[in-house]
Amino acid sequence: MARSIGAESSEPVEQPEYRIERITPEAYPHLVTLMRRCFDTAPSLDRVRSKFNTAAFGAANIGYIAYAIDGEPAAYYGVFPVRVRLAGGDHLAAQSGDTMTDPAHQKKGLFIRLAMRTYELAQANGVRFIFGFPNENSRPGFERRLTWRFTGHLQDYRLTARIFPLCELAHKFKVLQPLYLRLIERRSRALKADGPLFIDGGPISICIRDEGFYSYKEAMGARWIVVHGVRMLVKPEVHLYVGEILFGEGMDPYRLRRALLHAAKKFLCRRIICTFSTTHPLYGFMSRVSSPEEGLPIGHLDLGSALPISDLAYSRADLDTF
Numbered sequence: 001m002a003r004s005i006g007a008e009s010s011e012p013v014e015q016p017e018y019r020i021e022r023i024t025p026e027a028y029p030h031l032v033t034l035m036r037r038c039f040d041t042a043p044s045l046d047r048v049r050s051k052f053n054t055a056a057f058g059a060a061n062i063g064y065i066a067y068a069i070d071g072e073p074a075a076y077y078g079v080f081p082v083r084v085r086l087a088g089g090d091h092l093a094a095q096s097g098d099t100m101t102d103p104a105h106q107k108k109g110l111f112i113r114l115a116m117r118t119y120e121l122a123q124a125n126g127v128r129f130i131f132g133f134p135n136e137n138s139r140p141g142f143e144r145r146l147t148w149r150f151t152g153h154l155q156d157y158r159l160t161a162r163i164f165p166l167c168e169l170a171h172k173f174k175v176l177q178p179l180y181l182r183l184i185e186r187r188s189r190a191l192k193a194d195g196p197l198f199i200d201g202g203p204i205s206i207c208i209r210d211e212g213f214y215s216y217k218e219a220m221g222a223r224w225i226v227v228h229g230v231r232m233l234v235k236p237e238v239h240l241y242v243g244e245i246l247f248g249e250g251m252d253p254y255r256l257r258r259a260l261l262h263a264a265k266k267f268l269c270r271r272i273i274c275t276f277s278t279t280h281p282l283y284g285f286m287s288r289v290s291s292p293e294e295g296l297p298i299g300h301l302d303l304g305s306a307l308p309i310s311d312l313a314y315s316r317a318d319l320d321t322f
Contacts (some may be wrong), residue, residue, distance in 0.1 A: 004017040018110065019067040020117065023078055027065055028052065029108035030073040031098070034065075035198075038100040050219040051320070056212045057081045057108045059125040064114045066105075074105040077114035079130055080320050081120055083208040086307050090208060094122050096132030097144075097320035119303065130306035131312065133296035133319060138317055142169070142299055149302075151310040152278060157286050163259050166268035171238045180268075184223075184236055187266050191225035195234075206313045209244075217243065217317060227266075230259040233317055240269035245282060253288040260289075273304030274315035 009147045023026070028048045035042035043051075054060045063078020079094035101110055122130065133154060134142050142148040170180035207213070214224075214233070220234045222243055230251070233244035240263060248258065264272045275282045275295055286292070316322050 010242075012231035017069055018074060018105075019039045020064050020109070020114065021067070022121065023052070023061050023063045023065050023076070025049070025052070025061075030065060030067075031076060034076055034100055034102060035075045047220065050216075051080070053216070053219070057083050058217070059094075059122075059127065062094060062118060062122050062125060062151050064117045064121075066110050068105060073102070074103040074108075075110035075114055077111065077118050078284070079118060079127070079132075081122075081125075081127060082318075085206060086309070086312060089204065090129045091305070092126050092306065093129050093207075094127045095132060095318075095320050096130055096134070099134075101136070108263070111141060111288060112145055119301065123303045127303060128307060129300055129302045129309050131300040131309065133298060133299070135296060139226070139297050139299070146301065148299040150297050150299040151311075152298050154277055154298060154314065155277050155283060155286075155292035156295040156320075157274040157276075157290040158290055159257065159260055159264070159290055161264035161270055161272065163265045163268055163270055167236050167240070168238055168270060186268060188223045188225060191227060191263070191266060192226040193226035196269050198202050206315075209316045217322065222317070222322060225263060227263045228255060228259040230256060231297040232259070232263060233266075234263060236268070236269055239271040239314055240264045240267055241322060242272065242274040243322045244315055245274065253285065256285075256290050273316070274280055275312040275319070277312075278315040279311060280315060 023031070028045060031048055032042045032045055051144060052061060063076065065073055065076040068074045077099050079096050081092060081094045084091050084093045100113070117132065132142070139150065144148060166176070166180055166183070170176040196287050213317040217233065221237060222233050224231060224233055226232075229247065230245040234241055235241045235243060242260065245256070260274070264270070274286060274290075276286055277298060298314070302309060
């Protein structure tokens with residue numbers, strides 16, 4: 001998800017000199033610093049390393065960081081490579097994510113400068129197109145200044161469980177996090193799903209699901225569980241985010257709803273959020289479980305591929321934040 005700050009919609013003013021460098025593992029601590037300044041919170045350095053470890057998909061470290069004249073990180077723009085199945089073939093694409101500009105360095109033109117450099121680097125590394133899910137505040141910058149096309153919105157399905165919300169509290173009060181992490185590990189083992197967990201895209205177009213994809217997601221905290229015969233890829237982090245749902249023939253909406261609520265109670269999550277695009281095969285089925293709410297915009301920038309990008313199907317597992 002293109003979580004972003006400082007997608008500068010006004011004309012840039014005259015700016016001081018900035019040093020622009022391609023992102024490298026040595027600069028990951030600077031990203032953590034920048035995230036903390038932009039969002040008042042930041043992931044651990046290990047989480048950043050896991051997120052940027054995309055070499056298995058065909059490319060890594062596709063992005064640029066700008067440093068101010070005093071050497072402090074000022075802005076970052078980058079994309080996360082991923083393999084997609086589209087138009088009968090497998091292709092290298094990339095998701096725009098973690099776009100950010102320190103508030104002290106906004107309206108300096110950095111967003112556009114870094115984005116254009118990133119797209120050139122992506123194309124040179126074989127990326128066919130960029131896609132992403134910028135929020136509504138950031139969308140105008142992507143649409144008007146970077147010529148992205150938007151083709152609709154993700155659909156969020158929300159359920160509420162009557163349970164003590166330790167998941168939310170652990171996110172708010174850091175002292176509770178060790179306790180909650182131990183609970184997650186213990187209950188994940190009890191619900192662990194075994195057997196083949198890969199989805200064959202079949203006739204749909206989707207970010208390719210294979211061992212590498214799921215290993216990447218698990219390194220960032222996702223885990224497979226099975227509840228009432230329903231296999232789910234979940235991430236208990238503030239809420240119970242459900243990235244993938246697998247079930248056999250004969251599944252009905254009532255049983256799936258019961259499975260989701262049971263999973264939420266196991267992880268002490270009050271809210272459950274499942275996300276699919278309207279192009280995804282589960283979109284219609286999920287609409288019988290819960291009424292959809294309009295989520296993040298779906299956008300893309302073609303880098304000359306001429307592929308039918310708007311046909312891609314997404315679930316929450318495709319978001320870079322999952």
